[in-house]
Amino acid sequence: MSRKNIVILGSTGSIGQNTLQVIEAFPERFNVLGLAAAKNTELLLEQARKFRPKYCCLMFEESFRGYEAQFKETGCELLWGKEGYKTLASMNEADIVVSSMVGAAGLIPTISAVEAGKTVALANKESLVIGGELVMSIAKRTGAQIFPVDSEHSAVFQCLNGEDKAKIHNIILTASGGPFWDRSLEEMENARVEDALNHPNWSMGAKITVDSATMMNKGLEVIEARWLFDVDVEKIKVLIHRQSIVHSMVEFKDGAIMAQLGSPDMRIPIAYALSWPERLALEVKRVSFTDIARLTFEQPDFERFPLLRLGYEAAKRGGSYSVALNAANELAVEAYLARRIRFGAIQKVVSGVLEKIEQRDCKSLDEILYWDSLARLYAEDMIGRTES
Ligand SMILES: NC(=O)C1=CN([C@@H]2O[C@H](COP(=O)(O)OP(=O)(O)OC[C@H]3O[C@@H](n4cnc5c(N)ncnc54)[C@H](OP(=O)(O)O)[C@@H]3O)[C@@H](O)[C@H]2O)C=CC1
Ligand SMILES: CC(=O)[C@@H](O)[C@H](O)COP(=O)(O)O
Numbered sequence: 533m534s535r536k537n538i539v540i541l542g543s544t545g546s547i548g549q550n551t552l553q554v555i556e557a558f559p560e561r562f563n564v565l566g567l568a569a570a571k572n573t574e575l576l577l578e579q580a581r582k583f584r585p586k587y588c589c590l591m592f593e594e595s596f597r598g599y600e601a602q603f604k605e606t607g608c609e610l611l612w613g614k615e616g617y618k619t620l621a622s623m624n625e626a627d628i629v630v631s632s633m634v635g636a637a638g639l640i641p642t643i644s645a646v647e648a649g650k651t652v653a654l655a656n657k658e659s660l661v662i663g664g665e666l667v668m669s670i671a672k673r674t675g676a677q678i679f680p681v682d683s684e685h686s687a688v689f690q691c692l693n694g695e696d697k698a699k700i701h702n703i704i705l706t707a708s709g710g711p712f713w714d715r716s717l718e719e720m721e722n723a724r725v726e727d728a729l730n731h732p733n734w735s736m737g738a739k740i741t742v743d744s745a746t747m748m749n750k751g752l753e754v755i756e757a758r759w760l761f762d763v764d765v766e767k768i769k770v771l772i773h774r775q776s777i778v779h780s781m782v783e784f785k786d787g788a789i790m791a792q793l794g795s796p797d798m799r800i801p802i803a804y805a806l807s808w809p810e811r812l813a814l815e816v817k818r819v820s821f822t823d824i825a826r827l828t829f830e831q832p833d834f835e836r837f838p839l840l841r842l843g844y845e846a847a848k849r850g851g852s853y854s855v856a857l858n859a860a861n862e863l864a865v866e867a868y869l870a871r872r873i874r875f876g877a878i879q880k881v882v883s884g885v886l887e888k889i890e891q892r893d894c895k896s897l898d899e900i901l902y903w904d905s906l907a908r909l910y911a912e913d914m915i916g917r918t919e920s
């Protein structure tokens with residue numbers, strides 16, 4: 533069996549590092565062709581020394597300064613900037629591109645990979661939130677396959693197992709509820725960054741962890757599911773499931789429900805995206821039903837988690853509304869993590885920006901980038917006026 537050449541865009545992040553762990557466990561199946569990061573030069577160099585990729589890329593050329601000789605010693609060619617990311621995403625030798633950057637910055641490299649007809653293991657949900665229609669239409673044209681890495685969407689993909697979407701009654705996305713699931717709005721208003729970053733079940737990057745705490749993450753995932761599985765938003769439900777053992781479910785027309793269960797370990801959906809239709813013999817913690825004893829499910833509270841409601845609204849409206857939702861949320865979370873604004877201000881910034889945005893279609897990349905920039909201007913202005 534020939535090894536698959538893997539490119540990881542965002543290799544220094546949580547998903548990137550988990551992907552490298554999967555690759556390391558199966559050296560006979562996978563070869564690291566290229567690694568890309570934003571600015572974490574030290575970790576990228578460490579990864580280059582270990583995995584000997586042919587290419588390494590950083591977003592800023594100056595991040596390589598002083599490191600050139602050390603990277604050259606690993607035998608890799610240095611790429612940089614947006615062009616570097618695009619080159620890596622679309623190179624002939626790549627079999628699978630793992631899109632694991634965080635944020636809207638993932639859109640253009642993801643489009644490059646899909647345009648080149650690559651198999652894409654997609655973790656970067658923001659690219660579908662802001663460009664779902666465009667990305668899926670390009671994939672249809674080029675034949676690029678997109679395998680979801682996001683745990684819920686991997687679960688839905690596994691539950692569907694190739695069944696026609698006409699058979700779907702509902703898709704049920706599970707949500708842990710995050711660290712503040714039982715807090716009142718007043719209690720959440722001044723929630724500390726340390727507490728917001730303390731996810732009950734998953735160890736992830738900072739941005740998605742704060743999104744889980746506001747439940748924006750689940751709103752983004754509703755939009756992601758709408759595009760990945762091409763279903764009406766009305767058919768996408770969210771259920772709070774504190775244990776994060778059931779990763780999502782599909783209820784079919786005949787009342788049968790398929791669920792995918794497993795330990796909360798991202799190596800499972802990552803490995804499936806890399807190996808489909810096969811399954812790898814991963815060494816992960818196994819679920820013991822007798823240890824768990826109880827799996828609980830309840831309805832989400834849209835009053836205490838208004839960003840989930842806005843996520844649904846964006847899934848219905850699409851276009852400029854989804855783009856602005858994502859852009860405003862990215863800036864608000866960044867400001868919260870920098871301790872510029874309170875936790876409760878995140879949703880105020882997002883809803884404030886959405887009030888100012890006109891509803892428009894976003895079918896082209898230019899349109900998406902236009903609304904993204906405008907929403908960022910509005911959000912920055914609002915953050916400046918909200919600063920605590
Ligand atoms: N972590 C998880 O378990 C899950 C994550 N996801 C999704 O996967 C994506 C990645 O999440 P996660 O791994 O947690 O994020 P991290 O913050 O841990 O990692 C982000 C990665 O992207 C790189 N990066 C950051 N900004 C840019 C940029 N502007 N241009 C190019 N590269 C950039 C970072 O490089 P550097 O280190 O140099 O800054 C890093 O390699 C997100 O979209 C998230 O929603 C989905 C499900 C689960
Ligand atoms: C691991 C993963 O896919 C995350 O998106 C996770 O689901 C976040 O947990 P929440 O359910 O708390 O948003």
Ligand SMILES: [Mn+2]
Nearest residue numbers: 682683684753
């Ligand atoms: Mn998820």
